[in-house]
Structures are given as C-alpha cells and as structure tokens.
Amino acid sequence: MIRNIAILGASGYTGAELVRIIATHPYMRVAALSGERKAGQAMREVFPHLRHLDLPDLVKIEEIDFSGIDLAFCALPHATSQAVIAELPRDLKVVDLSADFRLREAADYEKWYGKPHTATDLQREAVYGLTEFYREEIRAARLVAGTGCNAATGQFALRPLIEAGVIDLDQIIMDLKCGVSGAGRALKENLLHAELSEGYHAYAVGGIHRHLGEFDQEFSKIAGRKVEVQFTPHLIPANRGILATVYVQGDAAAIHRTLSGAYADEPFLQVLPMGEAPSTRHVRGSNFCHLGVVQDRRDGRAIVVAALDNLTKGSSGQAVQNANLMLGIEETAGLMLAPVFP
Incomplete structure (x- = not known):
C-alpha cells in the first residue's frame, strides 16, 4: 500500500533530501510540498537536480488538503515547527526535523533556544527520534522529533x-x-x-x-x-x-x-x-x-x-527511517542505497 506524504518546508536542504529518498521508496509517494517563500514554483525550479521527478508544485501550508495525507515531514526552522504542527490535524502522523520537540522539558528548551515553548502539550507527546534506541516508542508515536545531526x-x-x-x-x-x-x-x-x-x-x-x-x-x-x-x-x-x-x-x-x-x-x-x-x-x-x-x-x-x-542519517534519512516504523513499513525501505563515492 502506497502512503501519501507531505513535506512542509521542502525548499530547504533537508526537504530536498527527503524528496530524493522518497523518489525511490517502494511504499511512499510525495503528494504535497510546501515552501512559503517559493510557493507557486515547481520543484525543478528550486532544485534542478530533481527535474526528472513528477512532483507537485510548492504551495503554502494552508493550501494543503491533509485529509488524504498519511504522514507529514516538517522540515521548517526552529520555533516555526511548533506553531505549524499545533495547527495540523490531530490524527496526522508527523516527523519533525527541527529542534522544537527534541528536549522533553520546557525549561530546557528555553535555556538552549532562548524563548519559551508555545506547544508544551505536543512537547510532552513527542518521542525522541534516535531510531536505534527508541524503536518501540517510535512505532506507536504520532509525533516524532528528529535529533540534531x-x-x-x-x-x-x-x-x-x-x-x-x-x-x-x-x-x-x-x-x-x-x-x-x-x-x-x-x-x-x-x-x-x-x-x-x-x-x-x-x-x-x-x-x-x-x-x-x-x-x-x-x-x-x-x-x-x-x-x-x-x-x-x-x-x-x-x-x-x-x-x-x-x-x-x-x-x-x-x-x-x-x-x-x-x-x-x-x-x-x-x-x-x-x-x-x-x-x-x-x-x-x-x-x-x-x-x-x-x-x-x-x-x-x-x-x-x-x-x-548530516543530511541523510543525521536528518532526512533518519526521518524516513522513523516514518517507516510509524507507518508499519520495513524499517530499511528506501534507505539501503550505497554511499556516493568518490
């Protein structure tokens, strides 16, 4: 069964890396892409190396219909993610690539990021996304916080x-x-x-x-x-x-x-x-x-x-690894590509 995927913040490096990985994933399809500053543009204009792929154009987040989306990757800047995820449907599975939900305590977030956390209910819900050490928690999670690279x-x-x-x-x-x-x-x-x-x-x-x-x-x-x-x-x-x-x-x-x-x-x-x-x-x-x-x-x-x-195992690859578990897919699906050398 193919799962429909949304990538929020697809005009950044981690967003492009998610698209590159999902392009050959056997069970995922990119159904929606957002990019606030690049809204209205085709992905091939923003990232020419992806021009061979049949991808939806970039839109603003509020233009996405999440009713047909199985999971959203949130590749937005720190502090932006918590506000955006708080407005997403509560039954939508989310993998966040920012720092907004990595720290379990609100006081720790404020200490290291210099501002209060505005979605502490979600902060308590989030599972830390270091896959090899939190597998079972990630399988059952709705919201997973990707680690820093x-x-x-x-x-x-x-x-x-x-x-x-x-x-x-x-x-x-x-x-x-x-x-x-x-x-x-x-x-x-x-x-x-x-x-x-x-x-x-x-x-x-x-x-x-x-x-x-x-x-x-x-x-x-x-x-x-x-x-x-x-x-x-x-x-x-x-x-x-x-x-x-x-x-x-x-x-x-x-x-x-x-x-x-x-x-x-x-x-x-x-x-x-x-x-x-x-x-x-x-x-x-x-x-x-x-x-x-x-x-x-x-x-x-x-x-x-x-x-x-840092862009693959440290971020987008880790995110897909977590999403595989959350969606009941084989953990290694789409991720066994050999390194590029030289």
Whole structure:
C-alpha cells in the first residue's frame, strides 16, 4: 500500500533530501510540498537536480488538503515547527526535523533556544527520534522529533559505552567537524565561498552549542546521573558530512567489543575492525554511520570516531527511517542505497 506524504518546508536542504529518498521508496509517494517563500514554483525550479521527478508544485501550508495525507515531514526552522504542527490535524502522523520537540522539558528548551515553548502539550507527546534506541516508542508515536545531526553522531559513538559503564563519564571530550549544509540553505555571510573555503573554524566554543541540550538529556538519562561532555564543533569547507572524534578513558578493546555487540544487528551502524577510523567520504549520501575505535598511545585511553552524512542519517534519512516504523513499513525501505563515492 502506497502512503501519501507531505513535506512542509521542502525548499530547504533537508526537504530536498527527503524528496530524493522518497523518489525511490517502494511504499511512499510525495503528494504535497510546501515552501512559503517559493510557493507557486515547481520543484525543478528550486532544485534542478530533481527535474526528472513528477512532483507537485510548492504551495503554502494552508493550501494543503491533509485529509488524504498519511504522514507529514516538517522540515521548517526552529520555533516555526511548533506553531505549524499545533495547527495540523490531530490524527496526522508527523516527523519533525527541527529542534522544537527534541528536549522533553520546557525549561530546557528555553535555556538552549532562548524563548519559551508555545506547544508544551505536543512537547510532552513527542518521542525522541534516535531510531536505534527508541524503536518501540517510535512505532506507536504520532509525533516524532528528529535529533540534531551533531547529537546523533555523538550518541552513536557514546550511548552503548555509557550504558555498559566501560568509560569514565567525567572524562569525555568530543571534537566534531560538520559540513556547511548543516547550517541550512538561508544566505549567511560567513557561509559564502570566499569566507568559508580554504580553512575551517571552531564555533559555539565553551559549551554553548544547542545540541549539548540533547547530550545532557540523553546521556544523563542513560547513566542515571548528571553527565556533561566537553564538546567543540567545527565548520569545515565541505558540503556534507560529520566526523566526531571522541576522546575517552577506558580499555580500547572493551570499548570496541561493546560497540560491536550493541550494533551487531543494526543495518545502518557499521563498526570497523579495531584500529580503523572512518571517513565522511565513505558515508556520503547514505543512511549509514561508520564507527571506529583506536587505542591511544597511553594505556587506559581510547579514541572513538563516528562518521555520517548530516543530511541523510543525521536528518532526512533518519526521518524516513522513523516514518517507516510509524507507518508499519520495513524499517530499511528506501534507505539501503550505497554511499556516493568518490
């Protein structure tokens, strides 16, 4: 049975990535596309790489008839999503790609995003969308909150290690590099080619990055006590990809065994042989995450490296993976495409 899908905010990078994935999905069809600033335009005008597809034109959200829609992906900016989703039919399944429902507590949302949450009833209803760890809750959910792309990468590297108790929870340092598409499609001076190319830089230094809210929430929940990682993200002159290098205290062999065991049956999480480190070029355009463990030269210390595509496994691919579960579809449907290389 084919499910009709609406994509709200289809004129952004994650919206285009959703269309690219759903175009070859065996059980989904794009039935409606919205783009407030691009309303009235054909998708091929906004994204020429999609010109071969038979897609509906972009319209305003209020023009969409949701009576025939099985699920909506909401790829709108932070703070916009909560207002829009509050007005959608209450029986409509929704996967939100923004940050609006990732944090369970209203006070935490206000702390990290600087404004009160205006849909706290929906915030309480939402299920955190890290698929591999919330499968059963996602299956039964009406509203799923997609994770931050940085947050997903770091959690894949650390969640099993925290749960198994094989690392020192007070000695976690995460150095993360992210491609420029993670900043969205809106025009920003610091993202111009002349401003960004031929160098890279740290940002949100000193523990002010918003995805720390997700790390604090999830890691502390697993550990049963407060866990705060030291985290510095960097913007690199690449279109796609996240590489997280995580420095931990613990036995490297035990860390590798723990990750290998935790992800042995996970179709999208691939643990490399001991001593190998992954690269973003080997996951580009795919829903896969590669993880590696390397022994540090000092005993009792190890480096865990995780690589994924921020637009796919970090966002739109994860969203489709969650939607598959919500709609009773095989979880891997439409998502087993091999990475693009070179």
